[in-house]
Structure formats: structure tokens, C-alpha cells
Amino acid sequence: MNAAKAAEAAAAARNAQTTDAAIDAAIANGDLTAIHQPVLLDDCVRLVTENLASSAARHGSAPIIVDCTLGLAGHSSAFLAAAPTARLIGIDRDAEALAMATERLARAGFSDRFTPVHAAFDDFVSVLDDQGVDTVDAVFMDLGLSSLQIDETDRGFSYSHDAPLDMRMDPTQPVTAATILATYDADDLRRIFRDYGEERFAGPIAQRIVREREIGPIETSAQLNRIVDETIPRSHRASGNPAKRVFQALRIEVNGELDKLSRTLPQAALRLSVGGRLVVESYHSLEDRTVKRFMAQGLMADVPAGMPVVPPDAQPFFADIARGAIKADDAEIASNPRSASVRLRAVELTRPIPHDRRKTLAREASPVTPADRRRSKGAHGAHRNHTSQRNGRTTGR
Numbered sequence: 001m002n003a004a005k006a007a008e009a010a011a012a013a014r015n016a017q018t019t020d021a022a023i024d025a026a027i028a029n030g031d032l033t034a035i036h037q038p039v040l041l042d043d044c045v046r047l048v049t050e051n052l053a054s055s056a057a058r059h060g061s062a063p064i065i066v067d068c069t070l071g072l073a074g075h076s077s078a079f080l081a082a083a084p085t086a087r088l089i090g091i092d093r094d095a096e097a098l099a100m101a102t103e104r105l106a107r108a109g110f111s112d113r114f115t116p117v118h119a120a121f122d123d124f125v126s127v128l129d130d131q132g133v134d135t136v137d138a139v140f141m142d143l144g145l146s147s148l149q150i151d152e153t154d155r156g157f158s159y160s161h162d163a164p165l166d167m168r169m170d171p172t173q174p175v176t177a178a179t180i181l182a183t184y185d186a187d188d189l190r191r192i193f194r195d196y197g198e199e200r201f202a203g204p205i206a207q208r209i210v211r212e213r214e215i216g217p218i219e220t221s222a223q224l225n226r227i228v229d230e231t232i233p234r235s236h237r238a239s240g241n242p243a244k245r246v247f248q249a250l251r252i253e254v255n256g257e258l259d260k261l262s263r264t265l266p267q268a269a270l271r272l273s274v275g276g277r278l279v280v281e282s283y284h285s286l287e288d289r290t291v292k293r294f295m296a297q298g299l300m301a302d303v304p305a306g307m308p309v310v311p312p313d314a315q316p317f318f319a320d321i322a323r324g325a326i327k328a329d330d331a332e333i334a335s336n337p338r339s340a341s342v343r344l345r346a347v348e349l350t351r352p353i354p355h356d357r358r359k360t361l362a363r364e365a366s367p368v369t370p371a372d373r374r375r376s377k378g379a380h381g382a383h384r385n386h387t388s389q390r391n392g393r394t395t396g397r
């Protein structure tokens with residue numbers, strides 16, 4: 001290692017130790033906002049809680065909120081504070097985040113209104129069935145990673161720390177980023193870098209990976225950084241780390257993020273009470289497009305353009321309560337740079353979803369996608385024991 005590389009490695013190691021020490025201190029102080037600041041908190045609290053009373057009055061029992069991405073419960077603790085009669089089911093596929101959130105909500109005195117569930121959110125229907133819950137009054141999603149996951153150096157999410165290429169939000173799942181780099185063919189690698197990372201050099205990077213892995217396994221973020229660095233011509237680089245888009249694409253693929261989102265939105269809509277709300281924060285254009293398209297199905301009449309009369313069954317069933325997408329303002333972006341790309345969209349269910357459209361939503365809730373097939377190929381390549389999500393789930397109060 002030359003002197004410059006050794007200095008770089010030493011600085012990265014110091015930085016990693018500082019980050020881990022800051023996380024330990026925040027946990028010890030019980031101040032989880034020092035680790036993760038909830039984005040657009042006031043808007044989310046308003047959109048999730050302002051209609052709970054009237055939605056619950058229709059069915060006559062306590063309102064139920066489902067937070068599909070509990071994280072460190074920054075949003076959920078504010079929902080429970082703003083809605084003193086509501087129950088909250090908090091789902092997260094990261095057991096560590098779930099345990100920290102559970103402790104935070106217990107300290108705030110919310111344990112008797114909170115149920116933690118270790119699951120991926122596309123298990124939405126079975127989570128509600130396990131809890132004996134039929135319909136709910138609000139479903140909230142704050143997509144992506146928490147700052148805890150990004151900052152914990154050994155999870156391998158960050159390109160700025162050298163760590164094993166893991167990137168699993170749920171470490172009981174079999175496929176890691178290293179598995180993908182070892183098992184996907186060049187076409188599949190190119191497709192994920194292009195589609196999920198919007199990487200212009202997806203093809204050359206995929207080819208290079210396939211060549212390098214014949215020499216030895218690609219298992220660390222430093223190796224992947226070097227491969228990308230040596231492949232993208234200097235003259236074509238935007239600002240920032242050139243490997244950023246490749247890391248993002250791998251993370252989306254490892255965790256099946258877009259497929260899970262596409263499957264969960266219809267499940268949530270099918271379980272909303274009339275007056276109930278679906279509120280989603282996205283940080284990536286592909287996620288936002290998925291949410292926007294899904295919501296648009298219920299915001300428009302289901303008739304050919306130009307039809308003079310819209311039959312009752314074809315009327316819209318959602319109302320757009322965020323009026324498009326809400327973004328963070330300059331002050332929030334300055335204090336929390338992770339809010340810069342947020343798009344917050346929200347709809348309210350204004351009437352029961354017509355029978356035919358329920359059937360379509362039910363179909364959309366459970367397709368097997370090409371990405372599922374790729375990951376299952378990767379899982380076989382991984383030759384690891386697989387603990388199913390349902391076995392790993394913790395439920396109950």
C-alpha cells in the first residue's frame with residue numbers, strides 16, 4: 001500500500017470509529033434523534049393523524065395506524081403522541097431497529113398501544129391477520145434506510161467505509177451484495193446498475209466485475225469502489241463518489257425494495273377503512289414513480305377518455321390529500337441533508353373500492369417478478385441456511 005492509500009485507509013478507520021462511537025453514545029443516552037431525524041415530521045403527523053377520529057367513528061373502535069417502516073420510531077412516537085386513542089403496529093425487517101424503537105416507545109409510555117412486528121412490509125396482510133386486524137385507519141411508509149443502517153459501518157451499506165459487502169436490512173435473509181456480485185451474470189448486473197442506479201457505465205462495470213471475480217471474490221466495499229473507479233472515465237464523472245449509484249442499485253436489489261413496495265401498496269389499499277389514509281415518503285425517483293402511479297389508479301375515473309358519464313363503480317376512490325408531492329424546505333435540508341430527495345405523497349380512501357378494482361389490486365399484491373427470480377438464483381448460489389421471515393418474526397405486545 002502506498003503512503004496516500006495508507007493515509008486514506010487510516011482516515012476511513014478513524015471516521016468509522018467516530019461514527020460507531022456516536023451511535024453507541026446516542027443509544028446510551030436514549031436520544032435516538034441524534035442518530036436519525038424523522039423527515040417532514042409535521043406534515044406526516046398531520047396527514048396520518050388528522051382524520052383518525054372520523055375514520056374510527058365509522059367503524060366504532062380505536063383507530064389503528066400501521067407504520068410499515070418503523071425504523072427508530074421517530075415518526076411513530078409523534079403519531080402516538082398526537083393521537084392518544086390510537087394503536088400502532090410497527091413493522092421493520094431490521095430486528096436491531098425494531099428493538100431500539102420498542103425501547104424508545106416504552107420509555108415514552110406507549111407500550112400498551114404499540115405492537116412491534118419483525119417482518120418485511122410486503123407481508124402486510126399476514127401481519128394484520130396474525131394480529132386479528134381486518135381494516136386500519138392509516139398506513140405510513142418512510143422508505144429506504146435509517147441513518148443507523150447507513151452509519152453502522154459493519155452493515156456494508158456505505159461506500160465511504162471499507163466493510164464486507166452485505167447490505168441486508170434483514171441479516172437473516174440469504175442474499176448479500178457479495179452474493180449478487182458472485183452469482184449474477186453480466187446482463188443481470190448491467191440491468192440492475194442501469195435500472196436501479198441509473199448508471200451510464202452499467203455495461204462496462206458489469207463486464208469488469210465478471211472478469212475480476214474469475215481472479216478472486218469481490219467481497220468488500222473497497223474492492224467495489226476500486227473497480228468502479230477504474231472503469232468510469234474521469235471525464236464522465238459527476239461530483240461525489242463515482243460508486244454511489246452502483247452501491248444504491250445493489251442495495252435495492254439485495255433487499256428487493258421496489259418489488260416489495262409494488263406488492264405492499266395494493267395490500268395496504270385493500271385493508272384501509274373508508275376515510276383511512278396511505279402516506280408514503282420516497283427518496284428515490286423509481287420509488288416515487290411507483291407510489292405516484294399506484295395512487296393515480298384510484299385518483300382517476302376508470303373509464304376511457306371522453307366518456308360523457310362516469311358510472312358509479314368507475315368513480316375515483318382516492319382523494320389526493322397532499323396535493324401532489326410535498327418536499328423538504330431549505331431549512332430542513334440544511335439541518336438534515338437526507339431530506340433533500342424526499343417526496344411525500346398521501347391519499348385518503350373516499351369510498352369502498354369497487355369489486356373489479358379490488359380483484360386487480362389483489363393480483364398486483366402478489367406477482368413473482370424477474371427480480372424475485374434473480375434473487376432466488378442468488379440465494380441458491382449463496383449456499384446458506386435460510387431462516388424465514390415468518391420464523392424470525394416477533395409479535396405481540
Ligand SMILES: C[S@@+](CC[C@H](N)C(=O)[O-])C[C@H]1O[C@@H](n2cnc3c(N)ncnc32)[C@H](O)[C@@H]1O
Pocket residue numbers: 036037038039068069070071072073074075076091092093094097119120121122142143144145146147169257260
Ligand atoms: C427511513 S427508515 C424509517 C425511519 C423512521 N420513520 C423513523 O423516524 O425513525 C426505514 C426503515 O424501514 C425499514 N424497511 C425498509 N424496507 C423494509 C421492508 N421492505 N420491510 C420492512 N421494513 C423495511 C428499514 O429497515 C428501516 O429501519
